[in-house]
Amino acid sequence: xxxxxxxxxxxxxxxxxxxxxxxxxxxxxxxxxxxxxxxxxxxxxxxxxxxxxxxxxxxxxxxxxxxxxxxxxxxxxxxxxxxxxxxxxxxxxxxxxxxxxxxxxxxxxxxxxxxxxxxxxxxxxxxxxxxxxxxxxxxxxxxxxxxxxxxxxxxxxxxxxxxxxxxxxxxxxxxxxxxxxxxxxxxxxxxxxxxxxxxxxxxxxxxxxxx
Amino acid sequence: xxxxxxxxxxxxxxxxxxxxxxxxxxxxxxxxxxxxxxxxxxxxxxxxxxxxxxxxxxxxxxxxxxxxxxxxxxxxxxxxxxxxxxxxxxxxxxxxxxxxxxxxxxxxxxxxxxxxxxxxxxxxxxxxxxxxxxxxxxxxxxxxxxxxxxxxxxxxxxxxxxxxxxxxxxxxxxxxxxxxxxxxxxxxxxxxxxxxxxxxxxxxxxxxxxxxxxxxxxxxxxxxxxxxxxxxxxxxxxxxxxxxxxxxxxx
Numbered sequence: 001x002x003x004x005x006x007x008x009x010x011x012x013x014x015x016x017x018x019x020x021x022x023x024x025x026x027x028x029x030x031x032x033x034x035x036x037x038x039x040x041x042x043x044x045x046x047x048x049x050x051x052x053x054x055x056x057x058x059x060x061x062x063x064x065x066x067x068x069x070x071x072x073x074x075x076x077x078x079x080x081x082x083x084x085x086x087x088x089x090x091x092x093x094x095x096x097x098x099x100x101x102x103x104x105x106x107x108x109x110x111x112x113x114x115x116x117x118x119x120x121x122x123x124x125x126x127x128x129x130x131x132x133x134x135x136x137x138x139x140x141x142x143x144x145x146x147x148x149x150x151x152x153x154x155x156x157x158x159x160x161x162x163x164x165x166x167x168x169x170x171x172x173x174x175x176x177x178x179x180x181x182x183x184x185x186x187x188x189x190x191x192x193x194x195x196x197x198x199x200x201x202x203x204x205x206x207x208x209x210x211x
Numbered sequence: 212x213x214x215x216x217x218x219x220x221x222x223x224x225x226x227x228x229x230x231x232x233x234x235x236x237x238x239x240x241x242x243x244x245x246x247x248x249x250x251x252x253x254x255x256x257x258x259x260x261x262x263x264x265x266x267x268x269x270x271x272x273x274x275x276x277x278x279x280x281x282x283x284x285x286x287x288x289x290x291x292x293x294x295x296x297x298x299x300x301x302x303x304x305x306x307x308x309x310x311x312x313x314x315x316x317x318x319x320x321x322x323x324x325x326x327x328x329x330x331x332x333x334x335x336x337x338x339x340x341x342x343x344x345x346x347x348x349x350x351x352x353x354x355x356x357x358x359x360x361x362x363x364x365x366x367x368x369x370x371x372x373x374x375x376x377x378x379x380x381x382x383x384x385x386x387x388x389x390x391x392x393x394x395x396x397x398x399x400x401x402x403x404x405x406x407x408x409x410x411x412x413x414x415x416x417x418x419x420x421x422x423x424x425x426x427x428x429x430x431x432x433x434x435x436x437x438x439x440x441x442x443x444x445x446x447x448x449x450x451x452x453x454x455x456x457x458x459x460x461x462x
Binding site: 009010011013014017018021046047048108111113122123124125126127128129130131132133151153155171172193194195196197199200 | 212213214215216251256281282283285286287304305306307309331332333334335377378402403406407408426429431432457461
């Protein structure tokens with residue numbers, strides 16, 4: 001059974017529907033102690049990094065204890081950012097610190113449009129919303145069967161740095177980590193539950209890892 | 212590179228897809244779940260389900276439509292039309308919508324934008340603006356384009372962003388249903404005034420209209436309904452055309 005941690009950040013409906021579509025057994029733990037029988041743990045998230053404050057010491061300890069017992073952990077969007085040391089979005093709110101580095105605000109920028117129409121300068125806005133390509137930097141079980149260049153759906157303003165833990169990067173005026181993995185810890189900046197077949201494949205890969 | 216999004220709008224009434232010309236004279240075009248499946252096969256980037264009548268009876272059918280579509284499609288799904296309260300938004304999100312689109316209600320009660328953004332995140336809140344050219348500016352209309360809101364579209368888009376909106380869905384009333392092309396000047400004016408994405412709507416009639424709105428119109432996404440519904444243009448053919456013109460798309 002996969003534990004889907006509900007800490008009140010946004011709604012879990014979409015993630016639950018996607019997990020149901022790939023026939024994953026999922027439960028929402030009511031207390032940290034309920035993680036003790038999780039075959040894998042998913043920390044979703046949308047919105048502001050400070051929402052992760054609801055994941056207090058008891059939740060952190062239970063998640064880390066389950067990892068220590070060899071069970072995998074997947075962070076989605078803000079849930080992935082939380083795996084790092086922290087985020088500029090909420091500097092007084094520490095992350096779990098399993099991955100080195102801190103999340104930063106995307107700066108956006110401009111690009112040259114293919115046409116010399118009314119305005120040849122295109123704008124790369126922040127938030128970064130929409131479908132963007134994964135650029136694979138190394139192999140990992142979480143991306144089994146996913147081709148470099150596959151597009152996935154993002155919606156965020158803050159991002160994690162590209163480090164040795166990065167499996168796939170993405171570009172939005174600057175590179176950032178879009179998939180990370182270190183040991184049994186994985187994270188995706190985009191929304192696999194909203195990224196069509198590619199997203200479902202990544203969720204399936206996690207379910208396999210948690211078997 | 213971030214792709215320009217192509218969004219299909221399913222205008223529904225009592226669980227059936229319809230499409231009007233200038234918001235009037237609706238004609239039926241099919242089952243929403245079946246259309247959604249077809250769009251998904253053609254690699255549509257996102258779907259909007261718009262309840263065009265928003266009566267109490269229609270809203271019950273709407274929840275069923277959302278559930279039917281969200282059950283099998285795993286791409287972003289937005290819902291609009293008749294969302295007036297936090298409870299209306301909660302019902303749509305509960306049924307499987309990722310985003311709700313506020314139009315008349317946002318003008319009537321701007322704090323609703325902030326309430327929903329705080330509860331679900333800004334990414335879940337679209338403010339829809341229906342506007343038409345009025346002299347040297349763009350005037351906002353509400354109640355399906357029937358009532359002047361006495362607001363300027365650029366100012367209102369800025370305010371909506373400041374209140375927590377995550378995207379703007381901008382419809383040209385002048386162009387809606389005409390197939391004469393998107394209102395690029397208005398789209399560019401709004402898009403350059405805000406940092407959140409702007410979805411252009413109203414007037415799509417041919418492939419080059421989309422090229423125009425993504426370049427001259429500075430749109431981040433474009434929405435269309437009838438051009439896809441009646442299979443005049445497949446989503447795939449449109450994206451291939453955009454790519455051939457150097458516009459980044461998901462194909």
